[in-house]
Amino acid sequence: MRRRASLVLLAFAVFFAALAPLLRWYAYPRLAKIPPSEYQTAVMEASPATLLDYGTMKPRTVPKVSIVQTLRGNVPAAKKVGKATGRDVVVWDTLSYVAGPDGKMVSKIPERYVFDAHSQDPVHAGGEHVDGDAVRRDGIEYKWPFLTEKRDYRYFDAQTRTSAPIHYKGTRNFRGLEVYYFEQTIPWTKVPLPKTMPVDGVTPETVRKAGTSRWYSTKRMFWVEPTTGAPVNGQEIHKEELRGGTLLGDRDRVTVFSGHVKMREDYIRHTVDMVKSQRQLVLMLTAYLPWGFLILGLALLALALLLEARGRAARPPSAPAAPAALSVAGRSV
Numbered sequence: 573m574r575r576r577a578s579l580v581l582l583a584f585a586v587f588f589a590a591l592a593p594l595l596r597w598y599a600y601p602r603l604a605k606i607p608p609s610e611y612q613t614a615v616m617e618a619s620p621a622t623l624l625d626y627g628t629m630k631p632r633t634v635p636k637v638s639i640v641q642t643l644r645g646n647v648p649a650a651k652k653v654g655k656a657t658g659r660d661v662v663v664w665d666t667l668s669y670v671a672g673p674d675g676k677m678v679s680k681i682p683e684r685y686v687f688d689a690h691s692q693d694p695v696h697a698g699g700e701h702v703d704g705d706a707v708r709r710d711g712i713e714y715k716w717p718f719l720t721e722k723r724d725y726r727y728f729d730a731q732t733r734t735s736a737p738i739h740y741k742g743t744r745n746f747r748g749l750e751v752y753y754f755e756q757t758i759p760w761t762k763v764p765l766p767k768t769m770p771v772d773g774v775t776p777e778t779v780r781k782a783g784t785s786r787w788y789s790t791k792r793m794f795w796v797e798p799t800t801g802a803p804v805n806g807q808e809i810h811k812e813e814l815r816g817g818t819l820l821g822d823r824d825r826v827t828v829f830s831g832h833v834k835m836r837e838d839y840i841r842h843t844v845d846m847v848k849s850q851r852q853l854v855l856m857l858t859a860y861l862p863w864g865f866l867i868l869g870l871a872l873l874a875l876a877l878l879l880e881a882r883g884r885a886a887r888p889p890s891a892p893a894a895p896a897a898l899s900v901a902g903r904s905v
Contacts, residue, residue, distance in 0.1 A: 578883065581876035589869030592862040600857040604718050605689035606662045610645040614839050618810070618831025623672055626771040629820065631827040637678065639833060640669045643714070646684075653686060653698040660689040663698050664714070668730075670829075678829070679766045683730060685713055692717045692801065694728075702730045703767050710735040716801035718854060720752055727756055731763045731788045738792070746795045746804055747844045749851075756792040763788045783817030786828070799851045799858075804844050808833040 621637040624630070649663040664685040670678040686698040687709075694700070694709040701707055711726025727738035738756035745751070765776035765786050779786075788811070795805040812828040820826050835843075 578876040578879040581872050581879065585869045585872035585876060587869070588865040588872065592866040592869065595857060595865065596862040601690060603857060604854055605660055606687075606692070606715070608645050608647050608650040608662050608689070610643065610662070610664070612643045614641045614843070615639070615836045616641065616806070616808075616833050617836055618833045621831030622827050622829065623678065624814070624826060624828045626774065629826065631830075634673045636673050637829065637831055637833075638671045640667075640671070642667045642669070649684075649686075649698055653695065657695060657697055659695065661695050661698070662687055662689045666714075676770070677768075678770050680768055681730065681766055685709070687712075690718075702733055703764070705733065705764065707733050715803070716796050716798075718799070718801050719858065720796055720798040720801045722752060725754070727754075727792075729756075729758055729790075729792075731790075732758060732761050733764075738794070744795065747840070749797050749804060749844065749848065751795045751804060752798050754794045754796060758788070758790050758792070760787050760789045762786070779814075779817075779819060782819040784814050784819040785816060787813045787815055787825075797847045797851060799854050800847055802843075802847045802850070804847050805840055806835055 616639040617636055618639075619636040621634055622631050623634045623637060625632050643664050643666045646663040646665050649665075650661050653663060654661040664683075664687075666683045666685060667680060668683075669680045672678050681703045683702050684698070684700050686695045686700045687693060688695055692712055692715055694711070694713075696708055699706075700709060707728075709728045711728050713728040713730075716725065722740050722743070724737045724739050726735045728735045736756060736758065738754045741753045741755050743750060744753050762785050765779055767776060769775060769779075790811065791809040793807045794803045796803050809832050811830045813825045814820060814828055815825045
């Protein structure tokens with residue numbers, strides 16, 4: 573009976589020991605992915621801020637500027653691109669809506685971001701764009717990969733329509749989470765004017781005809797939870813200017829917007845709570861279950877060997893065989 577039990581335990585030990593690496597290296601890369609129907613909203617604020625008054629063409633200090641970022645997963649577009657590419661694809665249609673202290677629109681820039689659901693690598697299909705301009709992203713945007721590494725990444729900047737390194741600056745603690753801190757600085761760069769301007773009758777074309785151009789610089793900061801790759805906080809020290817042309821009169825440049833943009837407190841709390849729950853799901857596949865099954869397999873193996881050893885010790889030694897009788901000339905000796 574003990575021998576049969578030890579064989580059963582040995583079989584289970586082999587099963588769980590084999591299941592551990594399968595979960596980590598086979599199941600996890602296929603199961604951990606961004607859902608195509610994701611929907612998120614985040615509100616960021618610069619308080620106070622400098623904002624251009626387009627009526628007087630003079631900058632003024634305002635108590636607050638709000639930036640509402642909406643992210644919506646486009647499921648039909650993701651299915652179409654996935655069918656064409658043979659990959660698990662996510663399509664995000666996003667909108668960055670900037671409002672002044674009176675709630676009126678300052679600017680709005682839509683985007684379409686197409687990427688691999690597992691690795692977050694960009695997929696160049698499905699009409700990716702920024703403000704209607706076709707782009708070809710190089711690197712990540714909005715989200716880091718699962719199991720983020722302590723290294724620099726390439727991060728796409730929607731204003732310049734280009735990618736640049738975002739630098740890993742160390743590990744920090746944020747609201748009870750161990751996070752990786754990243755920084756990216758975009759130097760003063762000439763960028764396109766938004767297609768939707770805040771003043772009726774003023775268009776990017778009229779501004780360009782006046783010989784005026786838009787310039788932009790920012791210092792971008794992210795606190796990223798490494799298991800999920802999700803930023804739990806984000807800030808920007810953001811500056812925009814109009815330069816040159818007859819639109820500015822005798823001035824060489826004028827500030828369009830300047831402020832330290834921070835995520836609003838209630839959205840930080842919501843994001844941290846959401847990431848903490850999602851983190852446990854990823855850890856189940858990458859750590860808890862693989863290590864648990866491996867330890868269980870080793871424990872079952874040890875128990876099987878112990879039962880086998882006890883079974884052998886409990887068996888009585890076999891009696892020695894009696895010597896065979898010899899016969900000589902029909903007589904037994």
